Structure formats: C-alpha cells, structure tokens
Amino acid sequence: MDRIPILRMGDVLLVTIQVELHDQLAMTLQDDLAARISATSARGVLLDISALEIVDSFIGRMIATISGIASVMDARTVVVGMQPAVAITLVELGLSLPGVLTALDVERGMHLLGITRSGDADHAQ
Incomplete structure (x- = not known):
C-alpha cells in the first residue's frame, strides 16, 4: 500500500x-498523521501541497479534516504551496477550510508555527 x-x-x-x-x-x-502526532507529541503540521495541480471536494474536505484532527490533538496545521488554480477551485467549490492556516511556502509556514530558521521555537509570539 502506498503511503505519503x-x-x-x-x-x-x-x-x-x-x-x-x-x-x-x-x-x-489522515490515519498515519494522527498516529504520528500522538507518538511524537508534535505541536505543528506543515502540509505541503505545492505538487497538487487539482483538488476536488473530497481532497479539500480531507485537508480540513486533517487540520481538525491535528487541532483536537493540540497541533496547529499550516497548508503551504497552494497553486493559484487550487485556491480558485477551493473557493468555487465553497470550501473555506475553517481553521486551516495557509502560507505561500515552507519557510513562511514554519514562521506561522513559531519556528525560526535555526529550528528553535520562537517564544516571542
């Protein structure tokens, strides 16, 4: 079975x-990520979708569900690398992705999670 x-x-x-x-x-x-959040006590999830050119309503809901699962497990989710066509499709489908933070790239996503370039937590937030 394939895994990400x-x-x-x-x-x-x-x-x-x-x-x-x-x-x-x-x-x-979804299952693998929930298990890893639990096993590692991760406080953040960066979901890089830059390679996705097309997102349907199921995948859009899956992104929202992953964010919800992470939130319940005390981790924040940031989706990074969204292509313009994907953003347009999500809006046209009416999927606002409540609770999902977004950033243009991984570096900005790490900043949203309070991680500096050195990898240390930024406690100034």
Whole structure:
C-alpha cells in the first residue's frame, strides 16, 4: 500500500504530497498523521501541497479534516504551496477550510508555527 512520508522536524511534522492523492491514500494519510502526532507529541503540521495541480471536494474536505484532527490533538496545521488554480477551485467549490492556516511556502509556514530558521521555537509570539 502506498503511503505519503511524514517527516519530523523538531516538534513539527512535514507532509509533502508529491503524488496524485486518490481517496484511499488520503484516508491512509489522515490515519498515519494522527498516529504520528500522538507518538511524537508534535505541536505543528506543515502540509505541503505545492505538487497538487487539482483538488476536488473530497481532497479539500480531507485537508480540513486533517487540520481538525491535528487541532483536537493540540497541533496547529499550516497548508503551504497552494497553486493559484487550487485556491480558485477551493473557493468555487465553497470550501473555506475553517481553521486551516495557509502560507505561500515552507519557510513562511514554519514562521506561522513559531519556528525560526535555526529550528528553535520562537517564544516571542
């Protein structure tokens, strides 16, 4: 079974989606990510969707669900790398993704999570 890698960077989990995200793979990602948040006590999730050119309503809901799961487990989610066409599609589908933070790239996403370039938590927030 295919799986999307989940990399740990300090107390943040980085998920970079590099393949077409079919429904079963999306469900597996949700389960794997919840397990990793629990196992690592991660406080943040960076979901890099820069390779996705198309997002349907199921994948949009999956992103919102991942954010909700992370939130319940005391972790914040930032979606990074959203292509303009994906943003337009999400708006046209009426998916506002409540509770989902977004950033243009991983560096800005890390900043939203309070992580500096050196990897230390930014306690000034």
